Amino acid sequence: AAEGAGHVAFSCADECHVEGKTFHYGASIPIAKALAAEVLLAYEMNGAALTPEHGAPLRLVVPGYAGVRSPKWLHTITVQDAPSDNPIQADDYKLFPPHVTKETADPTKGITINGLPLNSAICEPAPHARLSAGAATVRGYATATDRAVARVDVSQDGGRTWSQAELEDHSGGPWSWTFWHAMLDLPKGEHELAVRAWDDAGQTQPALPDDTWNYKGYLSAAWHRVSVLVE
Amino acid sequence: AAEGAGHVAFSCADECHVEGKTFHYGASIPIAKALAAEVLLAYEMNGAALTPEHGAPLRLVVPGYAGVRSPKWLHTITVQDAPSDNPIQADDYKLFPPHVTKETADPTKGITINGLPLNSAICEPAPHARLSAGAATVRGYATATDRAVARVDVSQDGGRTWSQAELEDHSGGPWSWTFWHAMLDLPKGEHELAVRAWDDAGQTQPALPDDTWNYKGYLSAAWHRVSVLVE
Structure with a gap:
């Protein structure tokens, strides 16, 4: 060069x-x-x-x-x-x-824009899913690009309280997806599920898209939220 | 080894x-x-x-x-x-x-806890400073540990609107502090100044300490806020 x-x-x-x-x-x-x-x-x-x-x-x-x-x-x-x-x-x-x-x-x-921010998503249940009351499995992925995913938190009340997801195949480290799952106990009613990941430098995702707003809409990596109806 | x-x-x-x-x-x-x-x-x-x-x-x-x-x-x-x-x-x-x-x-x-999250702080004015109406210089630092500080935003209304700070000595890159300053135009009244940094992967700081709460209080790196009185 x-x-x-x-x-x-x-x-x-x-x-x-x-x-x-x-x-x-x-x-x-x-x-x-x-x-x-x-x-x-x-x-x-x-x-x-x-x-x-x-x-x-x-x-x-x-x-x-x-x-x-x-x-x-x-x-x-x-x-x-x-x-x-x-x-x-x-x-x-x-x-x-x-x-x-x-x-x-x-x-x-x-x-x-080169590097990408820490991100996570709920893949299951689908948005607006109708579930039966009781145990529900939530699954998804997280990625920290050049860092490792250190922890994933899942909420069943829109982020007011959190429980810790189980990381699958955690050896992936940088450049890979980290799959996770969590077992929730959902009573009847409407619930806003939410997920947020943490990288190995203790950084996490912003709560709201408003926190990272830009007119092009790039790099929006706020907590992913999925509303479900439990019958 | x-x-x-x-x-x-x-x-x-x-x-x-x-x-x-x-x-x-x-x-x-x-x-x-x-x-x-x-x-x-x-x-x-x-x-x-x-x-x-x-x-x-x-x-x-x-x-x-x-x-x-x-x-x-x-x-x-x-x-x-x-x-x-x-x-x-x-x-x-x-x-x-x-x-x-x-x-x-x-x-x-x-x-x-090994790595540390992205962080930034307002060093001037001091909390509860009494300022005269008009132009005010805000100064501080940001650090992205193993990443570079890509941008620093400053707010004079607690994070509802933001302007972009000037980065000083930006060549520092990883492992260093990045100093910044911004010129604000402050009317009379009480104002909540706030700062947040962005790293070169487009990640930024959480808005509130609540977003990263843990009982030991570690790695709290939410927007730094400083209230001032403009007379």
Whole structure:
């Protein structure tokens, strides 16, 4: 890499048509991330050749980063000083503070979205499920990207009280999903289930989407809530 | 290191007297952290020999971890399979879920507190300061331990609206404090200033201490709030 090179840029075979402009898809990542062990140039998956839908013949895979930084159908790789000037990199996927609007947004000032926040979700029961009173199993996943999921809390009253979920296959650590389940005892009535994860630095998720509001709606990772009716 | 060795334990010269027991202070850290570039065995500081108050002749410094894992007056270093069985390591500094109480706490089940969450604080103005109406400078620090501080938001109305602080000396990155300042325009009246930081994975701090409550009070890193009176 040339002295001062701080970014690896990727240009792709597919054409984008955005607001009257035509360009090839492109993105870049910091060179330190590009050199990390978890980042792959993939030509096969699960022992079979990559399919075109997955980006054949060559796709970048950047665990822990937003999907926009894992481009498919790679054509050119360039090591360079500055981030890619492709509109996908230069204009899109920027995190703005809450007071910035579509009218006042300056893409050169937004934070480039690379890493993703701690997140968790309830997969079972489904929203608005009708359940029978008594024991109910709640299942879902959590992910802490470059960190490990240290704990998952589940609530049956919208976050006023919490119990601790059981982590499954906890050895996964960074870059993986951690599956969890919890047994609740649900009386008749309407209940708001909620989940929040903790990473191994003691950080947890915000309670409300309002806490992380931005006009583009990015990185919303507040407690996931699912309302159920128990009959 | 022996095969399977996962921890590095440290035993110290000072004596602890806790609940009728007498023992030497001790702690351990995972071997992966012990081998990381930021972890130091320190015998001097700023070019001068370490003073006894700072742990002379030898002190462990573990950036990003709670202070309890940076023991002073080191006596013995042991590479071993399990964490230290010293009461400081085995019983103390564990993070429990909110439903666990002093009576029900089982130290073998709490999360060992190593890494520290994202945090920020307002250092100026002081709590309950009396200010003149108009421009007011707010200053403070933020820290994201192993991550970089990506943005700091300041509020003059308790978190209903936010403006973006200016980051100073932002090159610091991991293991360092990021200083920030913001200019507010404060009308007469009582105001609740608040600050929250964002790390480079788009994670931010919880709004309220209630969101991270545990009976020991550990890792409370909610928005810092300072009330001022503007006359």
